[in-house]
Amino acid sequence: xxxxxxxxxxxxxxxxxxxxxxxxxxxxxxxxxxxxxxxxxxxxxxxxxxxxxxxxxxxxxxxxxxxxxxxxxxxxxxxxxxxx
Amino acid sequence: xxxxxxxxxxxxxxxxxxxxxxxxxxxxxxxxxxxxxxxxxxxxxxxxxxxxxxxxxxxxxxxxxxxxxxxxxxxxxxxxxxxxxxxxxxxxxxxxxxxxxxxxxxxxxxxxxxxxxxxxxxxxxxxxxxxxxxxxxxxxxxxxxxxxxxxxxxxxxxxxxxxxxxxxxxxxxxxxxxxxxxxxxxxxxxxxxxxxxxxxxxxxxxxxxxxxxxxxxxxxxxxxxxxxxxxxxxxxxxxxxxxxxxxxxxxxxxxxxxxxxxxxxxxxxxxxxxxxxxxxxxxxxxxxxxxxxxxxxxxxxxxxxxxxxxxxxxxxxxxxxxxxxxxxxxxxxxxxxxxxxxxxxxxxxxxxxxxxxxxxxxxxxxxxxxxxxxxxxxxxxxxxxxxxxxxxxxxxxxxxxxxxxxxxxxxxxxxxxxxxxxxxxxxxxxxxxxxxxxxxxxxxxxxxxxxxxxxxxxxxxxxxxxxxxxxxxxxxxxxxxxxxxxxxxxxxxxxxxxxxxxxxxxxxxxxxxxxxxxxxxxxxxxxxxxxxxxxxxxxxxxxxxxxxxxxxxxxxxxxxxxxxxxxxxxxxxxxxxxxxxxxxxxxxxxxxxxxxxxxxxxxxxxxxxxxxxxxxxxxxxxxxxxxxxxxxxxxxxxxxxxxxxxxxxxxxxxxxxxxxxxxxxxxxxxxxxxxxxxxxxxxxxxxxxxxxxxxxxxxxxxxxxxxxxxxxxxxxxxxxxxxxxxxxxxxxxxxxxxxxxxxxxxxxxxxx
Numbered sequence: 001x002x003x004x005x006x007x008x009x010x011x012x013x014x015x016x017x018x019x020x021x022x023x024x025x026x027x028x029x030x031x032x033x034x035x036x037x038x039x040x041x042x043x044x045x046x047x048x049x050x051x052x053x054x055x056x057x058x059x060x061x062x063x064x065x066x067x068x069x070x071x072x073x074x075x076x077x078x079x080x081x082x083x084x
Numbered sequence: 085x086x087x088x089x090x091x092x093x094x095x096x097x098x099x100x101x102x103x104x105x106x107x108x109x110x111x112x113x114x115x116x117x118x119x120x121x122x123x124x125x126x127x128x129x130x131x132x133x134x135x136x137x138x139x140x141x142x143x144x145x146x147x148x149x150x151x152x153x154x155x156x157x158x159x160x161x162x163x164x165x166x167x168x169x170x171x172x173x174x175x176x177x178x179x180x181x182x183x184x185x186x187x188x189x190x191x192x193x194x195x196x197x198x199x200x201x202x203x204x205x206x207x208x209x210x211x212x213x214x215x216x217x218x219x220x221x222x223x224x225x226x227x228x229x230x231x232x233x234x235x236x237x238x239x240x241x242x243x244x245x246x247x248x249x250x251x252x253x254x255x256x257x258x259x260x261x262x263x264x265x266x267x268x269x270x271x272x273x274x275x276x277x278x279x280x281x282x283x284x285x286x287x288x289x290x291x292x293x294x295x296x297x298x299x300x301x302x303x304x305x306x307x308x309x310x311x312x313x314x315x316x317x318x319x320x321x322x323x324x325x326x327x328x329x330x331x332x333x334x335x336x337x338x339x340x341x342x343x344x345x346x347x348x349x350x351x352x353x354x355x356x357x358x359x360x361x362x363x364x365x366x367x368x369x370x371x372x373x374x375x376x377x378x379x380x381x382x383x384x385x386x387x388x389x390x391x392x393x394x395x396x397x398x399x400x401x402x403x404x405x406x407x408x409x410x411x412x413x414x415x416x417x418x419x420x421x422x423x424x425x426x427x428x429x430x431x432x433x434x435x436x437x438x439x440x441x442x443x444x445x446x447x448x449x450x451x452x453x454x455x456x457x458x459x460x461x462x463x464x465x466x467x468x469x470x471x472x473x474x475x476x477x478x479x480x481x482x483x484x485x486x487x488x489x490x491x492x493x494x495x496x497x498x499x500x501x502x503x504x505x506x507x508x509x510x511x512x513x514x515x516x517x518x519x520x521x522x523x524x525x526x527x528x529x530x531x532x533x534x535x536x537x538x539x540x541x542x543x544x545x546x547x548x549x550x551x552x553x554x555x556x557x558x559x560x561x562x563x564x565x566x567x568x569x570x571x572x573x574x575x576x577x578x579x580x581x582x583x584x585x586x587x588x589x590x591x592x593x594x595x596x597x598x599x600x601x602x603x604x605x606x607x608x609x610x611x612x613x614x615x616x617x618x619x620x621x622x623x624x625x626x627x628x629x630x631x632x633x634x635x636x637x638x639x640x641x642x643x644x645x646x647x648x649x650x651x652x653x654x655x656x657x658x659x660x661x662x663x664x665x666x667x668x669x670x671x672x673x674x675x676x677x678x679x680x681x682x683x684x685x686x687x688x689x690x691x692x693x694x695x696x697x698x699x700x701x702x703x704x705x706x707x708x709x710x711x712x713x714x715x716x717x718x719x720x721x722x723x724x725x726x727x728x729x730x731x732x733x734x735x736x737x738x739x740x741x742x743x744x745x746x747x748x749x750x751x752x753x754x755x756x757x758x759x760x761x762x763x764x765x766x767x768x769x770x771x772x773x774x775x776x777x778x779x780x781x782x783x784x785x786x787x788x789x790x791x792x793x794x795x796x797x798x799x800x801x802x803x804x805x806x807x808x809x810x811x812x813x814x815x816x817x818x819x820x821x822x823x824x825x826x827x828x829x830x831x832x833x834x835x836x
Binding site: 032051 | 094097098105138140145146159164165167168299303304307308326327746748
């Protein structure tokens with residue numbers, strides 16, 4: 001499983017809570033809080049082949065302007081499954 | 085409290101994300117998921133985002149955005165997924181040759197054998213037909229040290245100016261635009277201007293998909309400052325228009341009329357900056373004859389909004405509004421890319437964008453600049469600045485200029501007359517010369533012309549005819565099919581070198597891991613090859629890439645491209661430095677040509693701005709009339725075909741195609757067609773649609789969408805199984821020789 005850190009930029013501050021709620025309802029996604037500049041700080045845990053569609057789904061959440069990736073760790077996939 | 089290992093990794097990922105938006109800068113110093121972090125630059129577009137490569141043992145395991153670079157820790161998905169590209173199954177790790185000609189299989193051989201095989205063919209070609217029988221075809225993805233070295237080997241070693249590369253296909257018009265208007269290449273502004281601009285004029289650029297991190301910065305600026313206006317001018321309503329206050333649909337190939345129309349409105353309504361253009365600007369016609377401001381106004385009389393509407397299809401009041409927003413904003417920033425450059429009048433279009441800035445004075449202050457976006461990570465620093473094109477020499481010098489040749493001969497320590505006065509073949513002419521047998525051997529580095537050349541059915545003949553030696557990392561690159569020798573090249577963070585991005589920023593990618601298998605750094609390959617091919621060893625006295633950088637840095641001293649202060653040691657510490665930077669204590673330059681900002685402008689200069697690129701210190705507003713594209717739609721071929729990128733692929737997808745999640749998003753090419761056109765042609769989503777041009781015909785699945793305006797169809801060019809450039813002509817800009825990839829006429833019909 002890959003681990004991807006990303007930011008979901010919300011259109012307005014009012015959108016942030018609902019974006020965060022929608023995002024955390026998706027499997028494999030966790031929120032690490034809402035930033036004052038209208039970002040939801042999030043982490044996805046998913047097979048690397050699923051990262052792109054997952055980001056697409058996040059982009060389609062009402063109130064999301066864009067998604068920006070900040071890191072992708074593939075160590076466990078490279079190691080062939082990974083450790084707990 | 086204890087964390088599982090995966091929770092730790094997740095917390096680390098969150099901390100890195102937070103650091104990108106002003107939290108503590110944790111990217112390399114925070115939670116450690118790798119044993120070491122090595123600084124570099126993203127391998128993809130010309131934005132030049134800083135990255136940190138996490139290494140564990142002898143493997144790269146993670147990519148993070150560099151919080152200290154301009155991207156502030158952010159990356160697009162492509163950049164963050166570079167690790168799988170390194171470990172792609174089809175990496176080329178051994179030298180390969182075809183012993184029995186083009187149709188024979190590639191065989192693994194030793195380095196010595198491969199190098200001698202290639203070198204002997206180059207020696208034979210030079211012996212039989214002279215130095216111009218060989219050529220180098222390089223890349224805006226090659227490291228600066230590689231391009232500089234190749235340029236020196238070919239121009240001073242082999243004594244041919246047949247040195248060109250793929251920047252000819254993407255930004256040659258921007259180069260010629262800057263050269264003709266300002267006297268020197270490269271922009272005066274930087275990405276810092278994004279944070280001060282109050283009007284973004286984006287024309288011929290799908291910034292959202294081609295430069296996503298820059299788009300994010302624009303979106304952030306607009307979101308935080310409601311007064312900011314975004315104008316997008318494009319025959320396609322791409323994702324970039326999501327943040328636009330105004331989208332201008334213009335008929336493909338009518339950009340010159342639109343830009344002149346905006347200038348007309350600005351002067352008619354006295355929204356120009358008279359003090360600025362009186363002091364800094366001269367006016368010229370197409371022949372270079374001086375004109376007066378009044379003559380310029382008279383020239384623009386042909387571009388009333390009503391007339392512009394007739395030509396472009398843009399409503400007259402839209403032209404009026406766009407001109408007003410541009411002129412009256414406190415700081416206007418223009419951004420453009422291939423939509424402007426890949427035109428038979430791409431240089432003129434560049435000039436006309438510059439005109440808007442020069443008549444309004446939106447230049448030389450924070451947020452106000454014409455800034456051409458770059459498609460490749462090192463086209464600016466590697467190819468433009470080192471002069472690695474057929475007409476250029478390093479640091480703004482020209483092949484045709486005797487004094488410039490003498491300067492380079494002296495610096496390189498070769499006899500006067502070594503560098504030939506005649507320009508070499510530009511790209512299209514080079515492949516024609518290869519097909520004719522005039523150029524018999526070519527060295528191709530870090531590019532894939534069998535996929536990217538225009539009019540492919542014609543120009544692959546050059547690859548079939550000439551002896552082709554190439555460096556390559558990936559076996560599925562289309563050009564490998566034509567290679568006689570393949571040198572396995574170290575990929576990205578397996579070697580070290582400098583990239584120079586759009587904003588004059590030079591940044592070092594450091595070596596993070598060993599080259600895979602038997603692959604080698606390209607500077608080593610070039611030096612070994614040159615020695616075997618008979619180049620004087622004194623010309624290549626380097627131990628490594630750092631030595632080459634030292635020579636190039638010294639050469640820049642005192643030139644308008646002065647970056648003498650950017651030492652290797654500084655590059656190792658900093659996440660990029662912007663030139664001019666003449667001394668080691670200089671921090672780099674944001675506003676070029678501006679007194680007090682640009683160290684090349686004397687502090688006591690009488691004017692606040694000194695356009696030192698031209699001897700008279702002035703810049704040029706050109707009287708460039710509208711001209712149609714080479715092949716507009718007509719009764720027989722009633723649609724316009726255009727091409728471009730999609731967000732998840734880059735260029736020919738030899739890298740992004742290795743990443744399953746990116747490939748899955750865009751597995752193959754398609755054709756976008758407007759719903760009105762689709763209805764008339766009875767085409768539905770997913771139908772197989774034939775595009776037939778005067779060159780060839782191909783079939784694509786349809787995507788019915790209002791992205792394209794009626795009459796226009798779009799295909800992405802990444803797909804090697806659907807080489808859309810087979811459909812294109814190879815007409816080029818008369819000055820820049822950049823092909824017009826953006827417009828050709830086509831028939832469109834549903835496959836029977």
